[in-house]
Amino acid sequence: MKKVLLIIQREYITRVRKKSFIVMIFVVPLLILGMSALIGYVAKDSRELKSTQVVKVIDESSIFAGKFRNEKNIKFEPATGSVETEKAGLKNNEDLSVLMIPKDYNKKPVQIFSKKKPSFTLTGEVENQMNDIASTNTMLANHIDTALLNAAKKNKVTISAMEVTETGTKDANVGTSMGVGIACAIFIYMALFIYGAQVMRGVIEEKTSRIIEVIISSVKPFQLMLGKIIGVGLVGLTQFTAWIALSVIATKIAGQTSGPGGGMAGILTTLATIPFGYILGCFLFYFLTGYLLYSALFAAVGSAVDSETETQQFMFPITLPLLFTYLLSVTVLFQAPDSPLAVWLSIIPFTAPVAMMVRIPFGGVAPWQLALSMGLMVAGFLFTTYVAARIYRVGVLMYGKKASYKELVKWFFYKE
Incomplete structure (x- = not known):
C-alpha cells in the first residue's frame, strides 16, 4: 500500500505543478462565462438581418x-x-x-x-x-x-409546470433541469476522455522510454497501474473542484454587476431552485467511478501499444458506448428522462455516468434505480480494473510487437 501511495503522490504532484494545470484552472471558468455570453449575443444577433x-x-x-x-x-x-x-x-x-x-x-x-x-x-x-x-x-x-377572431387570439394560455412534493408544491423548472442535465452529461463525457487519455499517454511514455522496466523491478504492475489511475483521477477531481468554485464566484460577481434579477443574477436565482448539493454529489460519484472504469481500460490500451497512433483499433470499441450515450443525451434522453431507454442506459455501467447525469436534475430517478446504478458502477470499475491489470502486467513489458485482440486475450489468461 505504501508503494501505491508513493506512485499516487508522484502522479499527482508532477501534474499539479505544471504551468498548464495552473493556467487551465483559471482560464476554463472564464472561457465558460465568455462562451455563455457569446452564445447569448450570437443567438440574439443572428435573428436580425444585417441590412435592409x-x-x-x-x-x-x-x-x-x-x-x-x-x-x-x-x-x-x-x-x-x-x-x-x-x-x-x-x-x-x-x-x-x-x-x-x-x-x-x-x-x-x-x-x-x-x-x-x-x-x-x-x-x-x-x-x-x-x-x-x-x-x-x-x-x-x-x-x-376577423376582428373578433384576432381579438380572441390575444387571449393566450400560459402553462406553469409545478411539482408536487411532500412539503408542498414548487416550480418544476423544466428548462433549468434540462440545461443542468445536458451540461453535466457534457462535462462527464469530456472528463472521462481527457483524464482517461492522460493515463494512457503516461503509460505509453513510460513504456517507450523503458523507464517502466526500472519501475517494475520495485513495484508490481497492478500497483503501478492503480497508483497511476488514482493519481490522475485526483488531479481531475482537484481541477473540477477548482472550476466549480471559481465558476460560482465568477457568476456571483457577474450577477452583482448586472443588477438584481438581470443577467447572471437571474441565472443564480434559477439555479438556486434545484437541489444543487444532491446533483453535485451524484456528479462527483459518477465522475470518479466512471473515470476509474474507463481509465483502467485506457491504461490497458496504453500498455498494449508502442505509440499513440496504434491506439485507434482498441479505443473505438471502448469509447463507443460513451459516445453513443452522449449523442442520445443531447438529442433524445433529456426529452424523455424516464423512458425505458433512459432508465437502462443509466443503469448499465458503461453508459450510466452520462445517462444518469441527464436524468438526475429532473428529479424522477427512483431510489432503487440510483442505488442499483451506483452499485453496478462500483462492481463495473472493479471488474474492468481486474481485466485491465491482467493485460497491463504483460503488455507493459512487450516491445516491437503489434498487439491484436487475440494477443490481449492470451495476455489475460497468462499465469503469474
Whole structure:
C-alpha cells in the first residue's frame, strides 16, 4: 500500500505543478462565462438581418399583393416587370429578393429568388405573413368576423409546470433541469476522455522510454497501474473542484454587476431552485467511478501499444458506448428522462455516468434505480480494473510487437 501511495503522490504532484494545470484552472471558468455570453449575443444577433432586404412581390393569385407589412430590415415592394426581368436585377444586388406567388399557390410551390441563399429570418417572415393573409382571406370569403377572431387570439394560455412534493408544491423548472442535465452529461463525457487519455499517454511514455522496466523491478504492475489511475483521477477531481468554485464566484460577481434579477443574477436565482448539493454529489460519484472504469481500460490500451497512433483499433470499441450515450443525451434522453431507454442506459455501467447525469436534475430517478446504478458502477470499475491489470502486467513489458485482440486475450489468461 505504501508503494501505491508513493506512485499516487508522484502522479499527482508532477501534474499539479505544471504551468498548464495552473493556467487551465483559471482560464476554463472564464472561457465558460465568455462562451455563455457569446452564445447569448450570437443567438440574439443572428435573428436580425444585417441590412435592409427588399422583396419584390409578383402575385399571380392577386390575394397577397399590397397586403404584406414591412418589418425591421424587410421591405416589400410590388414588382414592375416579369419574373425573368426581376431575376436579372438580382445579379448586382445581394439585398434584393424576388417572391413569386403562382395563381394556384396551394398546389404549386411559392418561390423566392435571390443572389445568395436567403436567410431563415427572411423566408420565415414571408411564410408567416403569407399564412396570415391566406387565413384572413379565407375567413372573409366565409363571412367570418376577423376582428373578433384576432381579438380572441390575444387571449393566450400560459402553462406553469409545478411539482408536487411532500412539503408542498414548487416550480418544476423544466428548462433549468434540462440545461443542468445536458451540461453535466457534457462535462462527464469530456472528463472521462481527457483524464482517461492522460493515463494512457503516461503509460505509453513510460513504456517507450523503458523507464517502466526500472519501475517494475520495485513495484508490481497492478500497483503501478492503480497508483497511476488514482493519481490522475485526483488531479481531475482537484481541477473540477477548482472550476466549480471559481465558476460560482465568477457568476456571483457577474450577477452583482448586472443588477438584481438581470443577467447572471437571474441565472443564480434559477439555479438556486434545484437541489444543487444532491446533483453535485451524484456528479462527483459518477465522475470518479466512471473515470476509474474507463481509465483502467485506457491504461490497458496504453500498455498494449508502442505509440499513440496504434491506439485507434482498441479505443473505438471502448469509447463507443460513451459516445453513443452522449449523442442520445443531447438529442433524445433529456426529452424523455424516464423512458425505458433512459432508465437502462443509466443503469448499465458503461453508459450510466452520462445517462444518469441527464436524468438526475429532473428529479424522477427512483431510489432503487440510483442505488442499483451506483452499485453496478462500483462492481463495473472493479471488474474492468481486474481485466485491465491482467493485460497491463504483460503488455507493459512487450516491445516491437503489434498487439491484436487475440494477443490481449492470451495476455489475460497468462499465469503469474
